[in-house]
Amino acid sequence: MCSSGMKNALGAIPHGIQRAEAVLEKARTHPLWTGRAARKQAYDAAHPGKYYGVGFGVIQRRFGNGAEASLAKVELSPDGRITLSHTGTEIGTGASSGQAVACARWLGRPADALDMAVTEWPDLPVETSGDPHAMSQAEQDRLAGNPRWSPAYASASSASNSSYYFSHTTREAARIVFVHGLWPAALEIWGAQVQAPALRPDDARWIDGSLTLEGREPLALSRLAAQAHARGLVVGAAVHGFNRWQWAQAEFIVDGASARIAADGLSVRYGDRATAAKQALATTPNRYQVLDRRSVSLPPTVNNNAMVGYNTAVGTLAELAVDAASGKVALLTHHTILECGDMLVPQLVSGQIQGGTASGIGLALHEELPLYEDGPGDGTWNFNRYRLPRGSDVAVWAQTADVLPPLSDSEPPKGMAEVVMIPIIAAIVNGIAHAIDHRFRTLPVTPDRVLAALS
Amino acid sequence: MSLATRPLTVTVKGRRHGPMDVPEGMMMIDVLHEVLDLTGSRLGCGQGMCHACVVIWDRDDHTSEEVPACITGAAFFDGKRIRTIEGIAERNDKGEIVALSPVQQAFLDQFSFQCGYCTPGFVNAATVLIERLRRAPVPRGQVEATVAAALEKHICRCTGYVRYYQAVRDVILATPGLTRDTA
Numbered sequence: 001m002c003s004s005g006m007k008n009a010l011g012a013i014p015h016g017i018q019r020a021e022a023v024l025e026k027a028r029t030h031p032l033w034t035g036r037a038a039r040k041q042a043y044d045a046a047h048p049g050k051y052y053g054v055g056f057g058v059i060q061r062r063f064g065n066g067a068e069a070s071l072a073k074v075e076l077s078p079d080g081r082i083t084l085s086h087t088g089t090e091i092g093t094g095a096s097s098g099q100a101v102a103c104a105r106w107l108g109r110p111a112d113a114l115d116m117a118v119t120e121w122p123d124l125p126v127e128t129s130g131d132p133h134a135m136s137q138a139e140q141d142r143l144a145g146n147p148r149w150s151p152a153y154a155s156a157s158s159a160s161n162s163s164y165y166f167s168h169t170t171r172e173a174a175r176i177v178f179v180h181g182l183w184p185a186a187l188e189i190w191g192a193q194v195q196a197p198a199l200r201p202d203d204a205r206w207i208d209g210s211l212t213l214e215g216r217e218p219l220a221l222s223r224l225a226a227q228a229h230a231r232g233l234v235v236g237a238a239v240h241g242f243n244r245w246q247w248a249q250a251e252f253i254v255d256g257a258s259a260r261i262a263a264d265g266l267s268v269r270y271g272d273r274a275t276a277a278k279q280a281l282a283t284t285p286n287r288y289q290v291l292d293r294r295s296v297s298l299p300p301t302v303n304n305n306a307m308v309g310y311n312t313a314v315g316t317l318a319e320l321a322v323d324a325a326s327g328k329v330a331l332l333t334h335h336t337i338l339e340c341g342d343m344l345v346p347q348l349v350s351g352q353i354q355g356g357t358a359s360g361i362g363l364a365l366h367e368e369l370p371l372y373e374d375g376p377g378d379g380t381w382n383f384n385r386y387r388l389p390r391g392s393d394v395a396v397w398a399q400t401a402d403v404l405p406p407l408s409d410s411e412p413p414k415g416m417a418e419v420v421m422i423p424i425i426a427a428i429v430n431g432i433a434h435a436i437d438h439r440f441r442t443l444p445v446t447p448d449r450v451l452a453a454l455s
Numbered sequence: 456m457s458l459a460t461r462p463l464t465v466t467v468k469g470r471r472h473g474p475m476d477v478p479e480g481m482m483m484i485d486v487l488h489e490v491l492d493l494t495g496s497r498l499g500c501g502q503g504m505c506h507a508c509v510v511i512w513d514r515d516d517h518t519s520e521e522v523p524a525c526i527t528g529a530a531f532f533d534g535k536r537i538r539t540i541e542g543i544a545e546r547n548d549k550g551e552i553v554a555l556s557p558v559q560q561a562f563l564d565q566f567s568f569q570c571g572y573c574t575p576g577f578v579n580a581a582t583v584l585i586e587r588l589r590r591a592p593v594p595r596g597q598v599e600a601t602v603a604a605a606l607e608k609h610i611c612r613c614t615g616y617v618r619y620y621q622a623v624r625d626v627i628l629a630t631p632g633l634t635r636d637t638a
Contacts, residue, residue, distance in 0.1 A: 092571070397599050
């Protein structure tokens with residue numbers, strides 16, 4: 001187990017606390033594990049010809065590729081409607097729902113309108129060149145002198161990486177709108193400008209869609225947006241972010257105030273009633289002011305030497321029965337324990353767990369593609385001989401899951417999609433070993449292979 | 456070279472199409488997509504295995520069943536009535552959707568799908584099941600097994616079936632007349 005502070009196999013220390021130990025502790029006390037011996041005795045006695053087994057598997061897996069980038073634009077209409085544009089593409093993992101929800105941290109509710117997979121960004125021109133994985137520090141330093149340059153432009157969608165990497169730019173854009181738009185608007189409405197230096201935006205809270213601070217009148221987003229527009233404050237922000245196992249940071253002057261943000265590109269839009277001087281700064285087609293960063297701190301290229309990584313931990317217990325007559329392995333139930341930070345959309349996390357374990361069950365027991373000439377490369381393989389698991393194969397009604405609570409609400413959401421399909425495979429193979437005292441080292445464990453082992 | 460054709464008349468969600476000439480041997484999924492411009496039914500495996508393509512065949516005796524459109528020739532449907540995914544939601548006189556069916560709404564509410572490729576097949580399968588239960592209710596204790604049997608043929612690669620099955624179960628349990636208290 002890679003504990004917090006330990007080096008991974010590549011020699012780098014993964015970021016943050018490693019929670020695999022908590023996953024192991026949960027599994028160690030789960031009834032499926034603690035009662036496995038007694039249940040095996042009872043099951044085998046009650047089901048002649050069948051062998052009961054329980055197995056467990058656990059994994060810590062990195063998410064991200066060390067050069068993640070995206071653009072996000074968050075904009076408020078005068079009536080408080082939130083529009084989010086993002087380079088992220090929805091590939092079926094719920095990225096669009098997650099990004100909409102990510103707006104709520106700073107704007108009080110999810111985005112009302114979404115535009116995903118946006119490839120044209122006239123409101124935030126970003127230039128890139130070179131290979132972010134291979135460039136030298138000197139080359140990066142030289143290129144970073146261009147205030148529009150970043151080591152990478154926009155990442156492809158992969159697994160549920162969006163929950164961490166795409167959400168970062170979404171939240172940064174929303175935060176800019178909040179700090180430089182809604183917050184000063186709220187101070188004006190509250191009549192709190194005089195106390196403003198002693199008040200902190202982070203102390204404000206959204207309650208039922210209204211913003212409140214230290215007992216002050218809750219203000220609806222529509223009222224704040226109207227005020228921000230009327231006062232010509234920031235009502236839109238486009239952000240570019242880059243991550244090489246740490247986020248790029250840059251300093252900008254936003255509406256006259258210095259702002260250091262975890263992004264390397266920024267443009268802002270002012271409210272409809274902004275002064276002529278402000279409006280003159282807005283030069284893009286959608287009236288954004290493209291800001292030149294005053295300084296930038298890009299993640300050093302030395303980070304490429306070892307994949308530092310952000311890890312997610314997951315463990316799965318599998319309860320199964322092996323039929324000695326047919327060789328079939330029936331999954332009776334399974335229980336997954338996952339830690340993935342502060343979930344954006346719990347229903348999507350649950351669906352990813354269920355879908356990932358189903359895929360893992362397929363890889364462990366059903367799905368086989370032979371190598372060489374007769375394999376899938378011959379173009380004739382289809383579901384007639386590539387067996388995907390169906391509902392009856394995955395313990396639909398019996399399976400359970402447990403997601404560890406985040407350390408705090410400041411912990412970011414973490415990628416967890418493909419990782420959940422891995423430990424169920426080991427759990428099944430270990431469960432079979434428990435059931436028939438034979439450890440398979442070739443997957444899938446098909447009925448023929450089970451019968452051969454039993455014979 | 457010209458393809459041999461044969462006439463086809465089919466009623467889709469109450470609207471009669473044809474007679475029209477379609478190539479002999481053409482599968483119904485291709486007629487839906489290429490001739491009738493009904494593209495909601497999904498071509499998956501083309502082998503009748505994944506059931507993403509199923510349409511609902513409404514028989515004259517008021518029963519209905521799923522038919523995989525990818526391996527069923529259009530000729531089979533000549534003179535028959537079918538429903539596709541486009542005909543499940545409630546529409547107004549202008550053809551605009553005004554209400555999703557209970558199954559569709561439940562799938563949305565419960566995040567049953569992710570990529571959505573298999574969803575039309577699951578919607579049609581669940582619709583056929585619910586209509587069957589309206590004619591022949593099952594004991595409440597058998598609902599989960601009934602749902603599992605009805606949806607077993609359908610393949611989902613994203614959400615692992617659980618949220619589809621739970622959504623259909625919940626619709627059945629919440630709809631009067633689909634279940635009975637005793638065996």
